Amino acid sequence: MKGKKRILVAPLNWGLGHATRCIPIIRALLAHNFEVVLASDGIALQLLKKEFPDLEALELPSYNIAYAKNAKLFKWKLLKDSPKVLKAIKAEKKAIKGIIDTYNITGIISDNRLGLHNKNVPCVFISHQLQVLSGSTTWLSTKMHQKIMQQFDVCWVPDNLGEPNLSGKLGHVDVPELPKKYLGPLSRFHKKDTEITTDLLVILSGPEPQRTFLEVKLLEELKAFKGSIVFVKGIIEEVQTKLQKDHMTIYNFMTSDLLEQTLNESALVLSRSGYTTIMDLAKLEKKAFFIPTPGQFEQEYLAKRLDVLGIVPSCKQEDFTIDKLQAVATSSGLKHFDYDVNYKRLFGLF
Template sequence: MNTKNILVAPLNWGLGHATRCVPLIRELIKYGYTPILASDGNALNLLKKEFPELTALELPSYEIEYAKKAKNFKWKLLKNSPKTINAITEERKLVKKWCKEFDLAGIISDNRLGVYNKKTPSVIITHQLQVLSGKTTWISSKIHQRFIKKFNECWVPDFEKKPNLTGKLGHLKNPSFSIKYLGPLSRLNIQKAEKKYDLMIILSGPEPQRTLLENLLLQKINLLDKKILFVKGIVNDKQVITEIEDITLYNFMTSTEIEKAFNESDVILCRSGYTTIMDLVKLNKKAFLIPTPGQTEQEYLARRLKKNGHFPYSKQEDFEVEMLHEIDLYKPFLTSEKELNWKQLFVLFERE
């Protein structure tokens, strides 16, 4: 029996990076590996709740903050970049130490740029081979690709050929590094379930934008005469459930609860974060998207999916509940999914 230790380290930027690592961690366990979890903040809390039996280690925070106004988003990221660079340097030192301490057979980083080691097979999971940042896209993409090259392999959670989900984000004309396409990664599965909610709202993403959208939606959804489930996406120690008339509010849900809720809901209202989109596709769900203001990638994904006839979307400041009627005019993205050969993927960690 194989008991090789594999470090799995998602970025703490919203919950998406952590949740899409859940199916990967399950597969590692299934194939006899021992995953060791590493992250910070909400992402680490979520993984600890999903896998309480696994070792969990703390990595330094990238201190990613969002601006209140979309136009200040890039400036805020730039202002915080020294802290991010320090965190990347720190995590490299920690990973070097952990390679010896835990005798790591492999490293899987989801968008954490310093989580690799030259002597240990290292993988980066990212759907951003190009980092969209407006006029500075070419430079932000170049910098990101330089980091990707430091890893042995790059795993992209999307389809390689068209139709795909990420478009130019996750596909390069002439890549200079090894790319493997995994197909969409989701921790959720379709279940047979009675319809319980007309609308499920699920929020995630860094502050203050998460709270701004929560407050906006709470003001507006009172106008709907519908049964609504509202998941705020705040991972606390204790789950809190509140009922206000026809609205049921949760601070967070576990994977099992989210899966059940998705299957029991008619339509979904959510951010156009890539992990959420993969969940919608896997569950064949109809949805309305509201991109995080200033996050070029989410805006691009929402525009592209609308243009291709899959999901309607609105800017946060323009959103009105009547827009939800548009959902019926769109057809969910249907996939002809091939089963992913995980064993073949994990061959990298079998090298002596």
């Protein structure tokens, strides 16, 4: 249809969280009569194509971010990879000019893709990290990140402005020179009143090799679990596979609809403490146990914060044993915040 404004939505391909939290934004754009063009790379792009098969989808330069095998070397691996990331950002900046012209783009929503801005169209940056934790270099990583965010017109923070909130000190920093809007937690899921049929749902995600390390550990450790388990590996492939192994049903991945249903039907969720996962579980008011990705300061902070608050227990990957799950009994679980986003006003930028 002529006359519709066309918005480019482009999440970073680092695990699946950036892509999945863009899903409610994409749905809202479509509901408000915008056209949407998707853009990413790797599994993030594959996931969005599966969710929105009718939308135009473009491949962007890859950041090629990989985790160090040794968690202690995580930060130095990122530093070592920084020339690759800078090269990808440069390639993004170059690519976006052509994309705007070719696809008649009237606005850009970038979820942590640092080079996707252009002075000719309104540009939004989605991030819950106004402060970027990196241990002793937090001040530097934060300063660098804020400098990049200031090249966008506005930062959308997927969290509550006040208390209670989910991101803690990550998303609540005063940056006067950065225009920002708090959206409330974003989730593609809806809470349903369904019968609990699964005792434990395991959801794996995140970059390799740590995803595989955790998969191997949990498949062994959970053999002794008393009860039914659904195990989602978080590997996006052409075809969904399902394997029954004793008390465990193992999937390579789940589409949004099936995952929403399975989450609603599960008594307990075991997963990484990625921010998108936390937002999803809060929306569904779930009890959970977190194992943060080793060496990822952000996930370690979020897991520790929720553990200290008595909301979700957690432990380090190397320390996990099946007995640790008993701590869930005395935790409160995550709760949903009532936060209605005025999308009409939000999209007024475009």
